[in-house]
Amino acid sequence: MPDIVLETERLILRRIDESDAALQDKILNTPTVMEHLGGVKEPHELEAKHAKTMASFAREGFGFMMLVEKSSGDLVGHAGMKRVDNEHAPNQGDHEIGWLICENRWRMGYAYEAMRSVVDWAFTSIGVPHLAALTSEGNVGSWRLMEKLGMERRKDLDFSDPSFSPENNPTIQYSITQEQWEATQ
DSSP, X not given: OOOEXXXXXXXXXXXXXXXXXXXXXXXXXXXXXXXXXXXXXOHHHHHHHHHHXXXXXXXXXXXXXXXXXXXXXXEEEEEEEEEOOOTTOTXXXXXXXXXXXXXXXXXXXXXXXXXXXXXXXXXXXXXXXXXXXXXXXXXXXXXXXXXXXXXXXXXXXXBOOTXXXXXXXXXXXXXXXXXXXXXXX
């Protein structure tokens, strides 16, 4: 098993390895899960994303991780942190958090549990000054989770991405500073 980075009560967050692109394609790359993320990705796109996150871990010590349910050993999602790299975003290079949970584990609190751990890790172990999270206004579940994490809506960072459908534009952003996070601890 690849290196374990974080653990929560119910989840293991482990580093991504080369074999995970096929697993992600099978479990997370569905029309419903990917609805607000530009749709289902081609296998080569997932492989490129995984290579990018493995390089990020090697270079910067952070990236996205696979979420493994402790009780079953099943892959149930992925979550983590990367740099904002959308060419249309006004805050390129900022630290961005994100997550995906497989459909049969929705509404079980896994995204919140994983992301609390990722946010804590980002501020305590990585030492980031602030975090951003991107979604579309129509992705209510995502921005509600951002709010639950203590993040604030940042309309000044909204942008349109022509690679997304009109329903998923503009991209909206939330953020939290280390000081805001510390005040919630």
